[in-house]
Amino acid sequence: MEKYKLRFVPLGGIVGVTKNMYVYELYENDKLKDILIVDCGIGFPQEKEFGVDFLIPDIAYLQDKKDKIRAILLTHGHEDHIGALPYLYDSLGRPPIIASKLTALFVENKFKDNNQRLSVARVDFEKIYNFGDFKATFVKMTHSIPDTTHIIINTPVGTIYHGPDFKLDLTPPYGSPPDFYKIVKAGHDGILCLLSDCLGSERPGLTLSESVVGQTFEDEMRKTKGKVIMTTFSSNISRIRQCVEAAIKFNRKIVFLGRSMKQNSKLAGEIGYLPIPESLMANEDDLVKLPPNKICLIAAGSQGQYGSALSKLADKQNPNVKIKPGDKIIFSSDPIPGNENEVYGLIEDLVSQGADVVYSDIADQLHSSGHGNQEDLKFLMRFTNPKYLIPIGGTVRHQKQYENLAQDLGYEKQKIFSLSEGETIWFTKGNQAHKGEPVDTKNIYVDAYGVGDVGNVVLRDRKTISSEGVVFAFLVVDNMGRLVTRPRLVSRGFVFEKEEGKLYQGALKIVENVLKPKSGKVLEMNIIKRGVINNLEEYFYKEKGRRPLIVVDAVQL
């Protein structure tokens, strides 16, 4: 028997791109000894059209193992890597969190928003951290947000290189280039398994440096007579910094629009990551007094989100800022797949108000992906020279392409594990790896009503409504369960017409029929409801061939 075994359990981030949370379990003599968690992010569901805001990882499987969790390590400050912490931290037993400067600040701020106090330890890049029998060192890496890290996790079974979201940026606009020495040294000392970002695995070549975008900003500022409005992800501090630097060069006052943009720029400013001369800081109210060519707005809403700062501008809802001919709007981000309609709709609105809009379809070098292309990914493979590979942070398509790249480099297919969420890998001392039993995970949705309120049932309902509509039946009954007044029926997204209509009258009769007193027996409310639903479903299907969602509510007097 092996004395030590290591199990890798991805609770998210594997095929959904987002909701990154990875669990490493170290077993000694088949007994769980230590757990190390990397990242704890929210997910962006495909079901967003049904009103779900986001997903969080399902940590049910960790519930009876909390006491083994030694730490949570965070790789960078993007929501899909840190956003779930406020929801899950208590349930994880509040272990220590270690993160680099900006990441830590974002997390602490998140908890402050929820009126919680939390102190995140700042990464010491020189330090070898001991978490039970795990040893971890952080590696300086580059991505679209400063202070991004990778993590080298040393275990008695072998060394794991945990390499999520990255690109090899040799000229990052802020901070250091990747710490090639630490990476290559780890590879030289021996890496058992590389977990690597794979989102860029379809794109040839090397990803552009973030720095190229700075030149574009300058060019646009130079040739624009009106306001310059730049939009990007509010977490993209590097990009925002470059826009700010260009604005400073052309003496434009800088105003941040949108809650997330204001908050993130403030936090980044506090730690010196976004220096702006006092004389160029301005508020929305100041804008009316300024000539357009002295204004640079940095606005949230690059994905066309409803209600975002940029949407409000396009909808003429911002009392302080109007879009005028001569203004330039720079989209320094690509639409996330699925958001194209919203983004292009927004661009249409802006263009129709006379603005000059530049976006990546019509201009190069407005945006550089934060995720490494094929060559970045291959470099990391060569640097770390691992025995096994696990692509993370991409879809099945990206995993497949990553496998191809690894095979180009000479890896055999069986050394590459493309996992689904919850699928586990066992590593054993003999440098062997194999798939283990999967861990059960389910989707946990968060929306305005709170965590987990929105289960699969609610989602199914929303799907039904979206295609079939909904009918509400409202009943007022006495304590015997008998109707006191005629039922009220209301529908939305269904073919119901006026009250005098045939379908409405028929439905009314059905409901009244169900509630007809049966020889003095008290009708139980649940039975009433189920009866109404079943009978109405049958009726509507017979009459109209549709199956709207039937909702019954009753007041018992």
Next chain:
Amino acid sequence: MEKYKLRFVPLGGIVGVTKNMYVYELYENDKLKDILIVDCGIGFPQEKEFGVDFLIPDIAYLQDKKDKIRAILLTHGHEDHIGALPYLYDSLGRPPIIASKLTALFVENKFKDNNQRLSVARVDFEKIYNFGDFKATFVKMTHSIPDTTHIIINTPVGTIYHGPDFKLDLTPPYGSPPDFYKIVKAGHDGILCLLSDCLGSERPGLTLSESVVGQTFEDEMRKTKGKVIMTTFSSNISRIRQCVEAAIKFNRKIVFLGRSMKQNSKLAGEIGYLPIPESLMANEDDLVKLPPNKICLIAAGSQGQYGSALSKLADKQNPNVKIKPGDKIIFSSDPIPGNENEVYGLIEDLVSQGADVVYSDIADQLHSSGHGNQEDLKFLMRFTNPKYLIPIGGTVRHQKQYENLAQDLGYEKQKIFSLSEGETIWFTKGNQAHKGEPVDTKNIYVDAYGVGDVGNVVLRDRKTISSEGVVFAFLVVDNMGRLVTRPRLVSRGFVFEKEEGKLYQGALKIVENVLKPKSGKVLEMNIIKRGVINNLEEYFYKEKGRRPLIVVDAVQL
């Protein structure tokens, strides 16, 4: 006073791209102690139209220092890095030569061709070599020829990373990828100066791997019904190997055409770098018996060189091979600047015979440069993290672009030394570097007649002839220097017409006039010649406004 000083002396390769030869001199208490030489290649002159075959480095300055030369290290097997050895090795005092396998074999073969015996030591990549107070280690690197190396030269003054011709090829078709660990480790330990290839400094992105070309070869072999004829540099063993591998897949017999191609493929085969099954090896004579779709020819002459194997094919001079419709000719190399006319002329000839010719203007991925693009160059800067930088192996234009790249990475301009041939750099213990007195070098030309025969005078003559023409005057005189017969005049490239023409007759008279006996004095031959030349020059210029080269020869009876 500094105890140790290091001087770097480029005897070539600095702005001429080719003719690479670099001298490192270590001084102890201002006394020259040890010399290390890296590479010793031929140059390709711009004056090639004047019949010069190539240039070799001018080592005059080393003549009184031979006894300090500890070794010659060779980085790879291209002519512009090894080709001058047969001409200079004796003059350098025959120091030990160290080179990797293929390079060593090429050099030994070169000497064998000249009937000399030489044994080149094979690189041991694990070894730290001691050459006086120099310590050198070789680094595995990638380029367009297998067994390419870089060299880390450790001196009492600091460490030099000598990084000529390279690209970072993560998937080389033969051999190992670059030894990132050794490079990055050296950078971590501290590099005083990086000498880097800069030829690709104008091209953005990362250079394509040699491997992409292999897929193209396969695709072309698959769809071609006729013969496949591939041409590239005969030293590009990796490329040749990929063509051979594709031919093997499609069961085409392989024939090498051209002396250099035959020789290099034979040498590479001897050390296992070019394995070809016995059943697929063929000779030119076998070709007539084979169906076209079972033939793959690999021909020298990709630069359109006159008399090369490919030119002979195009000129229907090869008795065994005829170009036919359906044949495919693959140019897997780009024209070297200056050779465009020859290459496109050759393509025309081939196309007009019905062949399908593919070359990089019309097809991607037929050729991948051996020299790193901007990103390759930046990676090497980041990896080695040097204090100073010296771009080598490019023109002034490339040096300038390399400076820009380094500045993008944060280097100050004064840390980058773009040198001319013979310009020297002094490195001192305080990690300082500054330009020193230049070393005098002159062009030494080699052509069919031998080394150095072709001096600047000859070249000037050739230039004159090419623009003005030449006139030969042939005299037969007696022992008194008197004409025995009428002089003979012959011209080429000049306006001379028939013998009865006015100009000819005039010139004849001029010559006869010079040789007219002056009161019995014996005419000295040199004086006769000078007189003829001066008088003819004057005459032709007066008559025609031209200054042809005048050549006078005489036979004294």
